[in-house]
Amino acid sequence: MKKKFLILLSLLAIISDITAQEVKNEKKFFSSQISTGIVEGEQNTSLHVELLNGLRYKTWFAGIGTGIDYYYYRTIPVYLSGIKYLSPRNHSFFVQGDAGVNFVWEEDRMNNRNEISHEFKPGLYWNGIVGFATGLDRKNAFSFGLGYSQKSFQEIKEMAVWCFNPPCENTFETYKYNLKRLTLRIGWQFNYSR
Amino acid sequence: MRKIILLPFLVIMIFALQSCLKDKITRTYSVFEPIYKSKAEVQAEIKSSTAVSISNPGKIYMYGNYIFLNEVNKGVHIIDNSNPASPVIKSFINIPGNIDIAVKGSALYADLFTDLVVVDISDPLNATLKKVVPKIFPERVYAPGFVPDSTKVIVGWTERKIRENVDQPPVGGGWITGDRFALLSSSQSGTGTSGGAAAVTGIAGSMSRFSIVNNYLYAVNNTSIKTLDISAVNDPQLKNTIGVGWNIETIYPFKNKLFIGSSNGMFIFDISNPAAPAREGSVSHFRACDPVVADDTYAFVTLRAGTFCQGTNNQLDVINVQNVMSPQLVKTYGLTNPHGLAKDGDLLFICDGSDGLKVYNKSNVFSLQLLDRVKNIHTYDVIAWNNRLLVVAKGGLYQYNYSNPSSLSLISKLTVNN
Numbered sequence: 001m002k003k004k005f006l007i008l009l010s011l012l013a014i015i016s017d018i019t020a021q022e023v024k025n026e027k028k029f030f031s032s033q034i035s036t037g038i039v040e041g042e043q044n045t046s047l048h049v050e051l052l053n054g055l056r057y058k059t060w061f062a063g064i065g066t067g068i069d070y071y072y073y074r075t076i077p078v079y080l081s082g083i084k085y086l087s088p089r090n091h092s093f094f095v096q097g098d099a100g101v102n103f104v105w106e107e108d109r110m111n112n113r114n115e116i117s118h119e120f121k122p123g124l125y126w127n128g129i130v131g132f133a134t135g136l137d138r139k140n141a142f143s144f145g146l147g148y149s150q151k152s153f154q155e156i157k158e159m160a161v162w163c164f165n166p167p168c169e170n171t172f173e174t175y176k177y178n179l180k181r182l183t184l185r186i187g188w189q190f191n192y193s194r
Numbered sequence: 195m196r197k198i199i200l201l202p203f204l205v206i207m208i209f210a211l212q213s214c215l216k217d218k219i220t221r222t223y224s225v226f227e228p229i230y231k232s233k234a235e236v237q238a239e240i241k242s243s244t245a246v247s248i249s250n251p252g253k254i255y256m257y258g259n260y261i262f263l264n265e266v267n268k269g270v271h272i273i274d275n276s277n278p279a280s281p282v283i284k285s286f287i288n289i290p291g292n293i294d295i296a297v298k299g300s301a302l303y304a305d306l307f308t309d310l311v312v313v314d315i316s317d318p319l320n321a322t323l324k325k326v327v328p329k330i331f332p333e334r335v336y337a338p339g340f341v342p343d344s345t346k347v348i349v350g351w352t353e354r355k356i357r358e359n360v361d362q363p364p365v366g367g368g369w370i371t372g373d374r375f376a377l378l379s380s381s382q383s384g385t386g387t388s389g390g391a392a393a394v395t396g397i398a399g400s401m402s403r404f405s406i407v408n409n410y411l412y413a414v415n416n417t418s419i420k421t422l423d424i425s426a427v428n429d430p431q432l433k434n435t436i437g438v439g440w441n442i443e444t445i446y447p448f449k450n451k452l453f454i455g456s457s458n459g460m461f462i463f464d465i466s467n468p469a470a471p472a473r474e475g476s477v478s479h480f481r482a483c484d485p486v487v488a489d490d491t492y493a494f495v496t497l498r499a500g501t502f503c504q505g506t507n508n509q510l511d512v513i514n515v516q517n518v519m520s521p522q523l524v525k526t527y528g529l530t531n532p533h534g535l536a537k538d539g540d541l542l543f544i545c546d547g548s549d550g551l552k553v554y555n556k557s558n559v560f561s562l563q564l565l566d567r568v569k570n571i572h573t574y575d576v577i578a579w580n581n582r583l584l585v586v587a588k589g590g591l592y593q594y595n596y597s598n599p600s601s602l603s604l605i606s607k608l609t610v611n612n
Contacts, residue, residue, distance in 0.1 A: 042217045171224055178218040
């Protein structure tokens, strides 16, 4: 999982570098955004970091993003994102919607002694944000946003039973997580010409 | 104007979302409700039925050209092994709660929860119940809080999926039980018995809790050895109950000794007086599950950690038993998840769980030499006899030729059919 994530980040960074040129009042251009912030939910307050790359056309943006989300379980969301800027000008409110898949990047943890193994399965990830972006110059913009996000995943635990005479079959428990959070995000946006 | 409208919208949305911040975590697990039958009904059904496929193989017992294979908690498969390359399941004897088996002459001894049953198998296709010796074994212990109806017999379990919301998932799960239900696997067992090795009556795997030596059947339960006189094979008589300790697991006979494996150590009993085994030496080890095989000089004990065997070590202990009053641990070897084991001359065979079957040359116990390893089978117990290995694994019953111990060859396989 870690390796896949790093490869994905590298690819996105390479795409960003290749297309890095000055924006010249174009209606369609490549845009990249790095953002960070906190997610606040029932369990705790956690950090998230995201990288989003895509194409902007007039007041619309469509792209693909990924990141790290530390809320409850460390997860890697991979999602498609759409943004609508409410104004074509440098300073504008925007509405953003993300939807994709959420992978658990497992951390070491303590296991109960009768847990034999466990397996995580990915689940749905979505995020809705309203925010404000302000252009600092032709290719840099600062943004912040508030939103609401859900991430889901499953954990299947194989459990040993109280067994006097083996062989004994283990049993399975399934946990479904649907975690709901408010998100506060600040981001830096880079715009590039094609 | 648009910005003015948007700001209050943002504030409203944030407050509205506060109520939507409750995480939802659901836990789905199984509970099992017992299916009861009366003892009379169950005893009436103890007879040969048509052969059924192997589903959850347990302990094995070899007797002549027959293999008796326990179907955990269900009964016994009778397998005609006249041609090891093509064994044939001849019939199935329905014995609920059965874990352990032993055979002498035409009598099959089996546990039926707390009772010992004797089944006449002179005609395997027409086996009949001969006798029930009640309360030889203690009541089984299931999950905490569940007490079975001891006036009836549990013949099966109905599984129900339970889904519940949880505030916090446990860091690994835990016991799940209710007032009415017990969580346990379909193969959960409680007592059991049987044992053995190369007795004249047949050969049992090392995981066995029954052992027949001459005219006596020795059965261990969690705390004691039961001695039954089986001079009249269809009419066993309980002669003695001898306390051993706690968590007794296996029994292995060698000459006039019984080697008893418990989760805390190994005990040696002398059976010069077969009706009254006399305790000799013992050796303690850390808590683990531990079948044992032995010869005149050494006992080989596999210690298995994890699950409810507790402990953290998986290993083979070699114990010098020349002085039976004071056995001494002489060497330890690391293993993966050892279960049953068997020996034949200088060869030692170890079922190492998911790590397969391992064959060692034990001529020098201080430096065991791995000769071969059968991978990709999850092994449980093994019998070695006359260059032929019977191996019980999750996948079924395997037979190997070990005339060349450095390269076992598969003779046949009876596959588990789930």
